[in-house]
Amino acid sequence: MAIILALIPALAWGSIGLVSGKLGGNAYQQTLGMTLGALVFGIGTFLVAQPAMDMKVWALGILSGLFWSLGQSQQFQSMKFMGVSLTVPISTGMQLVANTLAGALLFAEWRTSKDVFLGLLALFLLIAGAYLTSKKEKSDASAGDSVGKGLRTLLISTIGYAGYTIVITAGHLDALAVVLPQSIGMVIGASLFAFGHDAFAKGTWKNILTGLLWGTGNVFMLLSIKPVGLAVSFSLAQMGIVISTFGSIYLLGEKKTHKEMRYVTIGSLLVILGGIVLGIMK
Numbered sequence: 001m002a003i004i005l006a007l008i009p010a011l012a013w014g015s016i017g018l019v020s021g022k023l024g025g026n027a028y029q030q031t032l033g034m035t036l037g038a039l040v041f042g043i044g045t046f047l048v049a050q051p052a053m054d055m056k057v058w059a060l061g062i063l064s065g066l067f068w069s070l071g072q073s074q075q076f077q078s079m080k081f082m083g084v085s086l087t088v089p090i091s092t093g094m095q096l097v098a099n100t101l102a103g104a105l106l107f108a109e110w111r112t113s114k115d116v117f118l119g120l121l122a123l124f125l126l127i128a129g130a131y132l133t134s135k136k137e138k139s140d141a142s143a144g145d146s147v148g149k150g151l152r153t154l155l156i157s158t159i160g161y162a163g164y165t166i167v168i169t170a171g172h173l174d175a176l177a178v179v180l181p182q183s184i185g186m187v188i189g190a191s192l193f194a195f196g197h198d199a200f201a202k203g204t205w206k207n208i209l210t211g212l213l214w215g216t217g218n219v220f221m222l223l224s225i226k227p228v229g230l231a232v233s234f235s236l237a238q239m240g241i242v243i244s245t246f247g248s249i250y251l252l253g254e255k256k257t258h259k260e261m262r263y264v265t266i267g268s269l270l271v272i273l274g275g276i277v278l279g280i281m282k
Helices: 002-023 027-049 055-082 084-105 113-133 141-171 175-194 202-206 208-228 230-237 240-250 258-281
Strands: none
Touching: 002 027, 002 055, 002 084, 002 208, 002 230, 002 240, 027 055, 027 175, 027 202, 027 208, 055 084, 055 141, 055 175, 084 113, 084 141, 084 240, 084 258, 113 258, 175 208, 202 208, 208 230, 240 258
C-alpha cells in the first residue's frame, strides 16, 4: 500500500504536461491556473494539519513559491517551443543535476567517497539522458532553432525550480507548514508573469485542474515519505517522465522517427536511473 502511495506523485506530476496540453491556454495562463489549483490544496492542508506558522515560514514559503512560478512558467514556455516529449525529460534531468550540485556544494551532502562516486555517476546518467532525449535523426534548421529556444528557456526554469527547493532546504522548514505560504507565493508570481498576457482567460480557469493534479502529487509525496523513506519516494516520483514523454507522443501526437524513439527511450531510462542513484545516496 505504501508503494502505491509513493507512485501517485509520478502519475499526477507526469500527467501535468499532457493535461495542460489538452486544456490549452498560453504558458502564462497554464501557470496561473495551476497555481490557483495548488492554492486550493494549500488551504485544505492548512485547515486539516493546522501546522505551527511563524514569520520565517511565511517569508521563505512565499519566496519558494515565487521561485516555483518562475520555474513552471518557463517550463510551459519550453513545451510551446519543443513539445512535452523533449521538455519534460530534459527539465527533469536539469533539475536533478541542479539539486544534486546544490546538495553537494551548499549543504555538504557528499560526505564520503561513496557519495562522490554516486553523485558523479548520477550526474553523468542525467546529462547523457537529457542529451539523448533531445537528439534528432536529421538536422533541421527551424527545428534546431526551436530546440535552442526551448533549452535556453529551460535554463531559466531550472534556476526557478532550484531556488524553490534550495530555499526550503536552507530554511529547515516543516513540509506541511510551508504548503500554504508556498502556494500563495506561487499565485503571486504566476499573476505577475501573466500580467499583460490575457491572464484571466478561459485557459486559466481550465488549468486549475493541473494545479489539483500538482497538489495531489504533493500531498501523496508527503504521505509516502514516512512509510517508504525519502530515497524511495524521491526515486519513484521520477518515473513520471515515462508518462509525460510517451504520453505526449501517443496522446498529443508529437512526431518521432523510429530512431528518435530509441533515443527518447534510452534517454528517459537514463534519467530514471540517475534519479534512482540519487535516491540511493539519500
